[in-house]
Amino acid sequence: MNLNPKTPSLNSSWRLVNFSIGLALVVVLLGGWTRLNDAGLGCPDWPACYGHFVLPPAHQVEERILIDFPGHAVDLKKGWLEMVHRYAASLLGLMILLQAVIAIRKRSIEGYPLSLSCSLLVLVIIQGLFGMWTVTLKLVPWVVTLHLLGGMATLALLVRLRQRLKALKGAELPTGRHAEPAVVMLVVALFIQISLGGWTSTNYAGWACDHWLVCHQGNVIEYDFATGMNPVVPLGPNYEGGMLPAEARAAIQISHRIGALMFVLSLLLATWRLRNNPALKPWLGLVWVVTGAQIVLGVLNVVFQLPLSLATAHHAAAVMLLLSVMAVYGRACVKRKRTEVIHGYLSPG
Structure with missing residues (x-):
């Protein structure tokens, strides 16, 4: 062409x-x-x-x-x-x-x-x-x-x-600028999860939980979602190291985990909706592989309390996940091949 x-x-x-x-x-x-x-x-x-x-x-x-x-x-x-x-x-x-x-x-x-x-x-x-x-x-x-x-x-x-x-x-x-609605939902779910990950990081809530499934195994902890998820904070103090109480930070990390579950459910929906599109199967498979790696890295970060190497890998995997989801999005917008002259601009090659 x-x-x-x-x-x-x-x-x-x-x-x-x-x-x-x-x-x-x-x-x-x-x-x-x-x-x-x-x-x-x-x-x-x-x-x-x-x-x-x-x-x-x-x-x-x-x-x-x-x-x-x-x-x-x-x-x-x-x-x-x-x-x-x-x-x-x-x-x-x-x-x-x-x-x-x-x-x-x-x-x-x-x-x-x-x-x-x-x-x-x-x-x-x-x-x-x-x-x-x-x-x-x-x-x-x-x-x-x-x-x-x-x-x-x-x-x-x-x-x-x-x-x-x-x-x-x-x-x-x-054929249009928008993909299958389930893929749009997947992109939205990913950005929500990225924002929750950023909120966890910027509030130094990565250390808030010491168990990968529940926040604190064997201990009852109160979650302060109202404080943890409230973006309105005083301007002026230095927020390096975080300023929220433990209950608020725990609520932030649990919210990040819930966001991960919502993303997986969105990925399941997109995979089901696109199951008959053979061109997208390899790319959806890549998204699943990166998602699995990201979940494993998230668990390891909690178990080992956020070492720099694992935290960096978790961030890099989020970037890789974004690229793979965008690859699916772009291909979900494409419906047919160019096989004819289009508006006199292009000709088959």
Whole structure:
């Protein structure tokens, strides 16, 4: 299948979206690594770090702190973790800006995802603001959770943009912009579960339970869902390490487990609804495999009380789960192959 010579080339968009997806993966994984290493406040200021965009030697940083950041203990390792994340996120923002500019220039191509490209630009700008607020508001949980969700949404929309471009330049024709409702429900359930995972992490509730099935085996514990799930918290305090009582943190972790069950039920429904689509079976199988691995990692994190290696693997598996679900979503939007000329743009190849 080849583009008509009169049709503007999509090669620049294709290369850029592929690079952007790879970079977005790096950014999301770096964000998790930064959070799990308690480096969210590795830099006390934004967008610089201790007043520098490239961290100076330790003795210079310490002198700067004495003047501008009294009471803040310097940790260059955490500062570098935070700055590398910012560098990568800034580069991703530039790539998405270029994608939007290209989309505007190619808006004459019928079916080109202009609105999706521009929506990504708006989202990445909002992400930058939440990155700033993460520091200036000292890790207030709702900001950090929304920042995580924004990163995952950016990755998901980039994948969707790639799918739309592939359909435009390649072998498949989407019959609509929306997939089977059960698959849409699956995507929604996944983002709800990601938000609950982020809420668990940002409230430091991963240590709240010491048993993988019940929260505390042999002990009766009261769950404070009203406090634990309440996003309205005072601004000003430093939320590093968490501030909620044990009952509220336990309620948060139990909510995360309930969310996992809801996701599995949504996956069962999607699998049943798509059981007669042979093209989707391998991808649904991949989702099941990653889901199983994620459940095992979740159990191991509770059993071993959140070691850094397992917590990082749990975060990486969530990213993999998002990619596999988006693969199912994209293919659920595709109903037939291109076998004929479409609007004079494409011809069989």
